[in-house]
Amino acid sequence: MTIRKILGIPWLIVLFLNGDTLVDLLEQCIKDNYFFMTWWLESDYNAQLYYRSDRAVFIFARARRAKKVSMLSGVDGPDKETRARRKLSKSMVRDFRRERRDLEALEFLKACYEEGADLSWPDTYGNTVLSVAIRRCYEQCVKWLLKHHDADPNRQDHYEGNTGMRILVQRIGKLGDGTAAAMLRLLLNNNASDFTTLNFHGDRGIIKNFNKLTKERGHTPYMMLRNPSKFPDSANALKPRPSFQQLEKLLKTENKSARQKCDDVYKLISxxxxxxxxxxxxxxxxxxxxxxEGTNEDLELRRTTIFNHFLKQVLLLSTQDSSEEEKLTHDDVALLWWMYYQS
Structure with missing residues (x-):
């Protein structure tokens, strides 16, 4: 069976099955990043399905994927030159895997860039040259991409939602503790790197009533590190910064209002x-x-501390009429939402 026939199989469902149930199912697949359907719906092959793509446009519109709607509907879609660059970029990711040394790989990247490749464009599986460079600990390549091309270190692949740093954590045993820790510190010092993004762990979906997918929460890179005592350098690089001890000391300070605590937390982050x-x-x-970070009892005590010394106080302030000085600002509300969601 050819590749085109394989890619066309899910579209048989779209073409011959109708009804709101099917649309709801596909929309939920997109929102939950369900790999089986999302991969086909997001592939470039769909742009060639002229009479079929209207269904995909509708589904992507409901899922609020504006870029895909533009591409499939032909509104401000990529021109021929852009499509050629992205096609080159996809093949570049494949060829980049064959490079065995950091400096040789960097020369390969520069050559591809001169040919017009889009260095931030992913391949079919969602991998970019940056994610490949991170997982292989190509330090020079990573520095060059982050500095000169504003590459996204947090881009997740289409299969498990893994970023380059998450794959790096999985491969620490093979790469060596010191080498992996140096790459993690490089990413941590890059302010654009987000170590709180969850992957799709367990997100294969259980279809209930034919239109609902259940989703398990994933893991952060730090949660994926096994045997931290065996890899102390990597564990220290992955530890939260600021630490809980610093945050706890700040939140337990007496005679501080909720507004003052919010300001102090932002100062600590800065x-x-x-x-x-x-x-x-x-x-x-x-x-x-x-x-x-500790035993279940330690973590439970930490959660209680966060609630009693921050969330409870700020939530109460958000419900009260207060003076302009004590009223929560936009940044304070964002911090409240973040602390609540994360905890």
Missing amino acids: ESHNGDRSLHHLRVMDMLFCAN
Whole structure:
């Protein structure tokens, strides 16, 4: 069976099965990143299915995937030159895997860039040259891509939602603790790297009533690290920064209002990340749920501390009429939402 016939199999379902149940099912597949249907719906082959793509446009529109709607509907879609660059980029990811050394791989990247390749465009499975370089610990390639091409280190593949750093954590035993830890520190020092993104672990979906998918929450890179005592350098690189001890000391300070605590938390984040105040640096989920941080009893005590000394106080303030000085700002509300969601 040819590749085109294989790619066409799911579209037999779209063409011959009708009804709201099917549309709801496909929409939920997109929202939950369910691999089987999402891979075919998001593949470039769909752009060639002129009379069939209207169903895909409708589904992507309901799932709020604006870029896919534009591409499939022909509105502001990629021109021939852009499609040629992306095709080159997909083949580049495949060929890049064959490079065995960091500097040789960097020269290969530069040559591909001069030919017009889009270095941030993924292959069919969602892998980019940056994610491949990260998992292979090509330090020079990673630095060059992050510095010159604004590559996204948090891009997840289409299969399990793994980023390059998550695959790196899985391969620490083969790569060596010191080599992997150096790459993790490089990513951690890059303010765009988000160590709180969850993969799709367990997200294969159980279809109930033919239109509903259940989804399990995934893991962060720190949660995926097994035997931290065996890989101390990597464990130290993955530890939340700021730490829970720093956060706890700040939140337990007496005679501080909820507004003052919010300001202090932002200052703590900024001091730990070279002036960057992005909330994804505050890895509350790792602090409260990662087994590498302590026993179940320790983690339960931490969750109680977060609730009693921050969430409870700020939530109460959000329900009260207060002066302008004590009223929660937009940043305070964002911090409240982040702490609540992560905990």
